[in-house]
Amino acid sequence: MTASPLRIGIAGLGTVGAGTLKVLRAHADLLALRAGRELKPVAVSARARGKNRGVSLDGLRWCDDPLQLAADPEIDVVAELIGGSDGIARGLCELALRNGKHVVTANKALLAHHGAALARAAETAGRALAFEAAVAGGIPIIKALREGLAANRITQLYGILNGTCNYILTQMRTEGREFSAVLAEAQKLGYAEADPSFDVDGIDAGHKLAILAASAFGGEVDFGAVSLEGIRHVTLADIRFAEELGYRIKLLGIARRTELGIEQRVHPCMVPLAAPIASVDGVYNAVVVEGDSVGTTVFEGRGAGEGPTASAVVADLLDIARGHKIPAFGVPAARLAKLPRAPLAKRKGPCYVRLMVVDRPGIFAAVAASLRDHQISMESVLQRGRAPDAVVPVVMTLHEATEAALQQALAEIARHDGIVEPPRMIRIETFA
Amino acid sequence: MTASPLRIGIAGLGTVGAGTLKVLRAHADLLALRAGRELKPVAVSARARGKNRGVSLDGLRWCDDPLQLAADPEIDVVAELIGGSDGIARGLCELALRNGKHVVTANKALLAHHGAALARAAETAGRALAFEAAVAGGIPIIKALREGLAANRITQLYGILNGTCNYILTQMRTEGREFSAVLAEAQKLGYAEADPSFDVDGIDAGHKLAILAASAFGGEVDFGAVSLEGIRHVTLADIRFAEELGYRIKLLGIARRTELGIEQRVHPCMVPLAAPIASVDGVYNAVVVEGDSVGTTVFEGRGAGEGPTASAVVADLLDIARGHKIPAFGVPAARLAKLPRAPLAKRKGPCYVRLMVVDRPGIFAAVAASLRDHQISMESVLQRGRAPDAVVPVVMTLHEATEAALQQALAEIARHDGIVEPPRMIRIETFA
Numbered sequence: 001m002t003a004s005p006l007r008i009g010i011a012g013l014g015t016v017g018a019g020t021l022k023v024l025r026a027h028a029d030l031l032a033l034r035a036g037r038e039l040k041p042v043a044v045s046a047r048a049r050g051k052n053r054g055v056s057l058d059g060l061r062w063c064d065d066p067l068q069l070a071a072d073p074e075i076d077v078v079a080e081l082i083g084g085s086d087g088i089a090r091g092l093c094e095l096a097l098r099n100g101k102h103v104v105t106a107n108k109a110l111l112a113h114h115g116a117a118l119a120r121a122a123e124t125a126g127r128a129l130a131f132e133a134a135v136a137g138g139i140p141i142i143k144a145l146r147e148g149l150a151a152n153r154i155t156q157l158y159g160i161l162n163g164t165c166n167y168i169l170t171q172m173r174t175e176g177r178e179f180s181a182v183l184a185e186a187q188k189l190g191y192a193e194a195d196p197s198f199d200v201d202g203i204d205a206g207h208k209l210a211i212l213a214a215s216a217f218g219g220e221v222d223f224g225a226v227s228l229e230g231i232r233h234v235t236l237a238d239i240r241f242a243e244e245l246g247y248r249i250k251l252l253g254i255a256r257r258t259e260l261g262i263e264q265r266v267h268p269c270m271v272p273l274a275a276p277i278a279s280v281d282g283v284y285n286a287v288v289v290e291g292d293s294v295g296t297t298v299f300e301g302r303g304a305g306e307g308p309t310a311s312a313v314v315a316d317l318l319d320i321a322r323g324h325k326i327p328a329f330g331v332p333a334a335r336l337a338k339l340p341r342a343p344l345a346k347r348k349g350p351c352y353v354r355l356m357v358v359d360r361p362g363i364f365a366a367v368a369a370s371l372r373d374h375q376i377s378m379e380s381v382l383q384r385g386r387a388p389d390a391v392v393p394v395v396m397t398l399h400e401a402t403e404a405a406l407q408q409a410l411a412e413i414a415r416h417d418g419i420v421e422p423p424r425m426i427r428i429e430t431f432a
Numbered sequence: 433m434t435a436s437p438l439r440i441g442i443a444g445l446g447t448v449g450a451g452t453l454k455v456l457r458a459h460a461d462l463l464a465l466r467a468g469r470e471l472k473p474v475a476v477s478a479r480a481r482g483k484n485r486g487v488s489l490d491g492l493r494w495c496d497d498p499l500q501l502a503a504d505p506e507i508d509v510v511a512e513l514i515g516g517s518d519g520i521a522r523g524l525c526e527l528a529l530r531n532g533k534h535v536v537t538a539n540k541a542l543l544a545h546h547g548a549a550l551a552r553a554a555e556t557a558g559r560a561l562a563f564e565a566a567v568a569g570g571i572p573i574i575k576a577l578r579e580g581l582a583a584n585r586i587t588q589l590y591g592i593l594n595g596t597c598n599y600i601l602t603q604m605r606t607e608g609r610e611f612s613a614v615l616a617e618a619q620k621l622g623y624a625e626a627d628p629s630f631d632v633d634g635i636d637a638g639h640k641l642a643i644l645a646a647s648a649f650g651g652e653v654d655f656g657a658v659s660l661e662g663i664r665h666v667t668l669a670d671i672r673f674a675e676e677l678g679y680r681i682k683l684l685g686i687a688r689r690t691e692l693g694i695e696q697r698v699h700p701c702m703v704p705l706a707a708p709i710a711s712v713d714g715v716y717n718a719v720v721v722e723g724d725s726v727g728t729t730v731f732e733g734r735g736a737g738e739g740p741t742a743s744a745v746v747a748d749l750l751d752i753a754r755g756h757k758i759p760a761f762g763v764p765a766a767r768l769a770k771l772p773r774a775p776l777a778k779r780k781g782p783c784y785v786r787l788m789v790v791d792r793p794g795i796f797a798a799v800a801a802s803l804r805d806h807q808i809s810m811e812s813v814l815q816r817g818r819a820p821d822a823v824v825p826v827v828m829t830l831h832e833a834t835e836a837a838l839q840q841a842l843a844e845i846a847r848h849d850g851i852v853e854p855p856r857m858i859r860i861e862t863f864a
Binding site: 019023027030031033034036132137138139140143144147148149150151152153218274276279280286291292293294295296297298299300301302307308310311312313314315317318319322323324325326327330331332335 | 451455459462463465466468564569570571572575576579580581582583584585650706708711712718723724725726727728729730731732733734739740742743744745746747749750751754755756757758759762763764767
């Protein structure tokens with residue numbers, strides 16, 4: 001080992017930071033062999049010094065202020081594992097790059113909001129901005145997009161990007177429980193945050209999707225272009241009807257090249273039971289990438305947690321130690337396109353609709369008339385059981401229609417007598 | 433674009449070579465943007481000059497002898513897409529490296545037999561030896577092992593590595609036809625070679641497994657360590673029984689770290705229907721990698737064909753254009769370990785056995801006694817239908833036993849009266 005060590009400063013010693021330190025320690029020899037030089041943690045920063053993190057901090061400089069890491073001339077790369085889209089995490093990354101340090105981060109919110117600016121800062125500094133850990137845990141999907149599949153024009157990608165939602169939907173299906181009960185339990189088990197909005201409303205998946213889309217299409221990260229819809233409205237009844245119809249409900253992030261631009265959306269989907277993504281359950285993530293040469297590829301693994309995330313952070317550090325220089329989003333930052341936004345209203349596809357209706361004759365005739373008036377044709381209608389004058393679910397699957405027509409038809413249907421809740425629509429995606 | 437172009441010589445203009453040229457042409461701008469320099473095919477070599485390959489050779493130097501590419505001072509990288517474990521392909525790669533050129537190859541047979549020597553030659557020359565296209569088509573699995581998952585100690589990997597076998601097994605199951613009929617049809621359709629031995633006897637999968645194992649464990653490629661068994665003996669009855677028992681039959685390559693060394697084997701397996709790999713059908717390949725930090729990851733895609741293979745070749749060219757230098761098998765060639773071979777005889781696991789027996793009382797008692805004598809316990813026995821004094825299949829699943837004990841018991845059982853064919857054993861893998 002003659003080459004100089006890569007000197008690493010770690011900011012944030014939560015699950016990911018401590019996990020990263022553990023991997024760097026446990027596999028120091030293996031990493032040095034693979035990189036041709038030592039990957040050497042030299043300094044750390046976190047809020048509380050004394051806390052037991054399951055890993056020794058011996059021999060590491062302690063910094064009360066993470067910005068000290070960005071200023072330290074004895075540090076080559078800063079691993080930003082603090083989190084948050086602004087504030088200290090952002091300031092740290094910006095300062096580190098300005099001071100000529102490489103930056104590795106697991107921070108999807110930061111990249112979703114400031115990815116393009118940070119990529120430009122990295123390019124100006126001639127340093128790496130690496131973020132494998134920001135999307136889909138240990139699955140090397142960013143590397144696949146920037147390198148392994150980079151000979152392709154990517155046509156679409158989609159995936160299960162939030163483990164909390166996938167866990168909740170899986171539990172609802174397998175345990176036969178409603179959303180709120182499963183969420184409460186997930187919170188108790190530590191799988192969901194006290195404020196679950198970030199996960200269950202699709203924001204976290206949206207951050208990741210925006211990063212994937214930028215990496216796949218060579219564009220500026222454009223979180224504002226992602227239409228977001230979470231899983232709060234998915235009921236056990238929907239899940240049961242889906243299975244009966246041959247589908248499974250998954251929260252997907254979808255980024256697709258269309259004639260009108262790039263579609264980016266996160267919402268619950270019904271996917272065919274036979275689709276590879278249908279059987280990705282629990283805390284697993286999966287990303288499907290379609291390229292013009294390679295066809296369909298699938299990447300699957302644990303989407304979060306100490307081990308998988310640390311695996312990704314250290315892989316990025318290894319790339320930097322090996323001297324690899326890849327533009328943050330696969331193309332020079334100065335050449336990142338402004339990806340044209342394809343309006344969701346123009347999306348065309350089939351869907352599932354659940355109505356809560358008072359069970360009496362004539363109501364469905366009005367629904368059917370509204371659909372006809374908007375040129376939408378029904379594929380199937382299901383009403384299970386009878387309960388005269390009580391409220392029952394009626395579900396329909398509708399043939400391909402534009403989103404705009406659907407929304408208009410559903411708004412109209414919502415106003416009919418006997419329709420007691422806003423109609424719930426779940427898009428059907430067959431990825432054909 | 434100020435950097436000098438990467439000048440590429442392509443040896444072999446079959447499906448893969450022509451496909452590579454097409455991608456380099458079709459995506460010249462995209463690739464230049466991603467690499468920061470032009471990826472420029474400058475010369476080609478193939479047997480017949482005039483043949484229509486669906487891509488123009490205009491502007492390319494033609495070499496009757498591929499070795500000219502290795503000698504050409506105007507070429508930076510040779511893409512060896514000829515094939516074959518020795519002969520011209522090997523000579524070309526050796527000469528190209530000796531002359532200071534990078535080598536990209538799709539040649540699994542060459543790497544399986546001479547991978548370590550070629551890696552050392554590349555290291556001596558200070559040039560890249562890249563072979564993403566040699567394993568699992570367009571799936572960036574070599575990159576995942578050498579880079580994306582390189583922070584892990586890999587504990588095992590396994591996969592569906594031969595599309596022909598997977599196609600045949602899938603067709604047998606879905607069409608209800610026997611091996612020989614499906615093989616004949618696959619040959620007619622061009623999915624299988626006239627001499628199918630390379631595919632159906634597991635040799636091709638073995639080549640790929642040896643390459644994956646070397647990349648995962650940082651060892652010399654050791655094809656001789658791979659125990660090989662193909663799919664010729666798998667019958668439709670086995671496939672049906674497997675489904676009834678909750679399994680699916682797949683030809684898998686498995687490389688596993690054990691206390692006794694590295695196990696490397698290719699053989700038909702029964703895998704649980706719920707395993708992700710069970711639903712990978714037809715010409716798709718899939719590789720499952722387990723690492724100590726990342727847990728279980730799955731990579732899936734088309735395992736062969738013009739597009740996927742070209743995607744992998746061009747990804748390697750892009751890495752070289754970007755100046756990446758990664759040791760061929762992830763660690764310096766001089767440090768490649770001789771992987772200790774774990775003897776198959778010591779493998780412990782459950783299995784399925786099919787006996788063809790004359791249907792009369794008492795035969796099964798003798799079988800049971802033989803199993804007992806070798807300390808093997810039965811989990812289940814199935815005989816469907818009766819046909820007194822005719823030959824019927826009887827299948828058993830056996831609890832975990834060592835391979836040595838199993839082979840002895842089966843050899844003994846084969847000698848019993850009323851057993852009319854050698855017992856057929858299919859190992860059950862649950863990957864738990």
